[in-house]
Amino acid sequence: PLIAILAGDGIGPEVTAEARRVLDTLGLDLTYEEGLVGGAAFKAAGHPLPTETLDLARRADAILFGAVGDPDCDALERQFRPEQAILGLRKALGLFANLRPAKLFAGLEDASALRPEIARSIDMVIVRELTGDVYFGVKGIRTTADGLREGHDEMRYDEAEIARIARVGFETARTRKGKLLSVDKANVLETSQLWRDVVIEVSADYPDVELSHMYVDNAAMQMVRNPGQFDVIVTGNLFGDILSDEASMCAGSIGMLPSAALNDSNKGMYEPIHGSAPDIAGQGKANPCAAILSAAMMLRHSLDLPDAADRIEAAVAAAILGGARTPDLGGTLTTREMGDAVLANLA
Amino acid sequence: PLIAILAGDGIGPEVTAEARRVLDTLGLDLTYEEGLVGGAAFKAAGHPLPTETLDLARRADAILFGAVGDPDCDALERQFRPEQAILGLRKALGLFANLRPAKLFAGLEDASALRPEIARSIDMVIVRELTGDVYFGVKGIRTTADGLREGHDEMRYDEAEIARIARVGFETARTRKGKLLSVDKANVLETSQLWRDVVIEVSADYPDVELSHMYVDNAAMQMVRNPGQFDVIVTGNLFGDILSDEASMCAGSIGMLPSAALNDSNKGMYEPIHGSAPDIAGQGKANPCAAILSAAMMLRHSLDLPDAADRIEAAVAAAILGGARTPDLGGTLTTREMGDAVLANLA
Ligand SMILES: CC(C)[C@H](C(=O)O)[C@@H](O)C(=O)O
Numbered sequence: 001p002l003i004a005i006l007a008g009d010g011i012g013p014e015v016t017a018e019a020r021r022v023l024d025t026l027g028l029d030l031t032y033e034e035g036l037v038g039g040a041a042f043k044a045a046g047h048p049l050p051t052e053t054l055d056l057a058r059r060a061d062a063i064l065f066g067a068v069g070d071p072d073c074d075a076l077e078r079q080f081r082p083e084q085a086i087l088g089l090r091k092a093l094g095l096f097a098n099l100r101p102a103k104l105f106a107g108l109e110d111a112s113a114l115r116p117e118i119a120r121s122i123d124m125v126i127v128r129e130l131t132g133d134v135y136f137g138v139k140g141i142r143t144t145a146d147g148l149r150e151g152h153d154e155m156r157y158d159e160a161e162i163a164r165i166a167r168v169g170f171e172t173a174r175t176r177k178g179k180l181l182s183v184d185k186a187n188v189l190e191t192s193q194l195w196r197d198v199v200i201e202v203s204a205d206y207p208d209v210e211l212s213h214m215y216v217d218n219a220a221m222q223m224v225r226n227p228g229q230f231d232v233i234v235t236g237n238l239f240g241d242i243l244s245d246e247a248s249m250c251a252g253s254i255g256m257l258p259s260a261a262l263n264d265s266n267k268g269m270y271e272p273i274h275g276s277a278p279d280i281a282g283q284g285k286a287n288p289c290a291a292i293l294s295a296a297m298m299l300r301h302s303l304d305l306p307d308a309a310d311r312i313e314a315a316v317a318a319a320i321l322g323g324a325r326t327p328d329l330g331g332t333l334t335t336r337e338m339g340d341a342v343l344a345n346l347a
Numbered sequence: 348p349l350i351a352i353l354a355g356d357g358i359g360p361e362v363t364a365e366a367r368r369v370l371d372t373l374g375l376d377l378t379y380e381e382g383l384v385g386g387a388a389f390k391a392a393g394h395p396l397p398t399e400t401l402d403l404a405r406r407a408d409a410i411l412f413g414a415v416g417d418p419d420c421d422a423l424e425r426q427f428r429p430e431q432a433i434l435g436l437r438k439a440l441g442l443f444a445n446l447r448p449a450k451l452f453a454g455l456e457d458a459s460a461l462r463p464e465i466a467r468s469i470d471m472v473i474v475r476e477l478t479g480d481v482y483f484g485v486k487g488i489r490t491t492a493d494g495l496r497e498g499h500d501e502m503r504y505d506e507a508e509i510a511r512i513a514r515v516g517f518e519t520a521r522t523r524k525g526k527l528l529s530v531d532k533a534n535v536l537e538t539s540q541l542w543r544d545v546v547i548e549v550s551a552d553y554p555d556v557e558l559s560h561m562y563v564d565n566a567a568m569q570m571v572r573n574p575g576q577f578d579v580i581v582t583g584n585l586f587g588d589i590l591s592d593e594a595s596m597c598a599g600s601i602g603m604l605p606s607a608a609l610n611d612s613n614k615g616m617y618e619p620i621h622g623s624a625p626d627i628a629g630q631g632k633a634n635p636c637a638a639i640l641s642a643a644m645m646l647r648h649s650l651d652l653p654d655a656a657d658r659i660e661a662a663v664a665a666a667i668l669g670g671a672r673t674p675d676l677g678g679t680l681t682t683r684e685m686g687d688a689v690l691a692n693l694a
């Protein structure tokens with residue numbers, strides 16, 4: 001299988017290098033090709049998502065993504081900013097299903113702002129729709145009848161888009177506790193009302209999964225009050241953006257959390273949830289665990305190598321339990337030394 | 348001045364009664380008139396916001412609101428559900444500025460899910476726009492070219508709506524630390540880009556206030572990681588809904604937090620942020636402090652009685668510091684006894 005490596009900006013290259021090292025150790029039949037993305041691509045090729053990179057992403061069986069974001073690009077027009085590469089890849093490849101696990105690793109109880117007894121209970125997967133909603137609806141700036149500037153963005157989902165992400169939610173629930181929570185704002189939004197209706201319709205095919213519903217404002221509260229109540233959450237693009245970031249922070253160390261964005265043939269883009277952290281780029285201070293765990297998700301979801309994925313995840317957990325700590329976790333290991341600690345635990 | 352009392356459902360009447368008792372003690376020149384709202388109004392008059400109630404709300408100088416929400420009404424069509432009364436009052440009275448203070452009361456450090464040293468730092472005001480955004484844009488269910496059901500809701504703000512809430516944000520910042528944070532999603536939404544542009548334009552009139560910006564997903568993270576960094580936040584209706592609920596839960600006891608919704612002549616509706624809590628209604632278990640503090644906000648913002656407001660707020664703080672605790676705070680006081688404790692501290 002061909003893996004596209006899009007390392008991107010800031011700490012992207014250094015954490016991706018450790019993920020690559022871990023993959024190499026497993027003796028899998030993988031080939032790699034690197035592509036430019038984000039601010040690095042804008043500087044080298046005039047666009048955050050050059051055609052060659054998009055072609056590579058299309059040809060590849062999976063994409064290992066680092067991070068994008070570069071302060072030098074902040075003042076650019078929106079279409080040239082690094083994060084447009086992420087949105088472009090999601091849309092072009094139809095990566096509609098974003099899986100964002102959030103859990104507290106044993107040994108990191110003190111990394112969370114939540115009290116340890118609450119933080120310890122965190123172990124959930126947020127299934128976020130990624131190619132629809134107010135992100136991709138008709139948008140722009142128009143002039144009102146009174147001559148005022150007016151910004152507009154249409155939130156929208158059709159029933160097919162909702163049903164397809166709902167199925168990912170139900171399937172994910174089946175691999176865990178058999179419970180699915182759908183989050184919406186059906187008391188105010190018609191899109192949410194249809195979302196709720198369709199999720200209920202799809203639930204007929206999953207009689208073994210227990211479905212419940214919660215409003216997004218309440219979910220944002222419950223995520224702090226008692227995050228242990230959540231197991232699998234399915235929600236739209238915007239609410240998923242907000243809630244999954246909140247959940248990852250509740251879990252404490254965003255340097256530890258991976259994500260996957262899948263299309264309907266399980267091709268995917270795998271990416272740490274942290275950003276490019278330009279302030280520490282190139283200094284060997286970044287925690288590579290999120291990138292390494294993203295590689296594990298890639299093996300599981302796109303390459304059908306669940307055993308190898310399990311091995312990587314167990315090695316990361318063991319390294320952490322054994323006391324390996326980068327600066328974000330209060331330790332002094334370099335990026336490479338943390339990679340070494342994971343390799344040492346790859347039995 | 349005429350105060351409309353809309354006590355509503357569940358615990359609404361019992362907490363509002365305590366707020367009323369506190370107001371009565373202050374010897375102010377207030378008259379009261381009660382109106383039906385929410386599920387109680389639907390059951391009595393067939394609509395959650397009957398015409399007489401809306402008329403009363405228009406005539407009154409301020410509205411003291413309890414809570415709405417009634418499980419008996421869950422299956423009704425959206426237009427008859429209790430929460431439509433809130434949306435209807437906001438829109439009809441032009442209550443565009445929602446002030447939501449979130450702070451930790453001294454003595455309640457253990458009520459928060461956050462670690463005490465983090466929770467202790469929480470003291471912010473969220474200024475949420477309340478009559479625009481995706482809440483009130485064109486919405487509905489339509490059929491796509493492929494014959495699919497599609498839900499749609501338009502997010503929108505014009506520059507006048509943004510400027511007017513921005514001014515409330517800047518004015519609020521002036522009464523506190525002189526810092527204003529505007530929260531948006533300008534990397535994805537055109538509405539947010541206009542929001543950011545207009546807030547920056549308005550900032551020219553407030554050179555003494557330091558303005559900054561944050562994306563909503565990051566704000567949802569920072570609210571957990573380090574809520575003490577926030578002082579005054581201004582944001583749109585939807586993001587404000589989510590973030591203010593998250594903030595209040597970080598502060599620990601949602602039984603303690605009031606809110607105000609103001610129009611441009613400072614007429615307002617004052618409401619605890621908690622809901623109707625039907626499970627404990629009528630049992631004297633509810634914490635009346637949020638309702639009492641809402642009455643204090645009413646005196647300050649609509650009736651220009653800041654000293655009386657200060658007195659109430661000091662009395663609540665003193666009661667809490669003195670150990671008064673309803674069950675939500677781990678104590679055994681009844682609603683009325685908590686009211687007594689506040690009255691006893693009204694020096
Ligand atoms: C960079 C941004 C456009 C993106 C999003 O909002 O989806 C990011 O926040 C994420 O969650 O992957």
Ligand SMILES: CC(C)[C@H](C(=O)O)[C@@H](O)C(=O)O
Nearest residue numbers: 187188217430431433434588
């Ligand atoms: C009841 C609901 C419509 C309302 C809102 O979303 O505005 C509530 O959550 C609030 O924050 O006051």
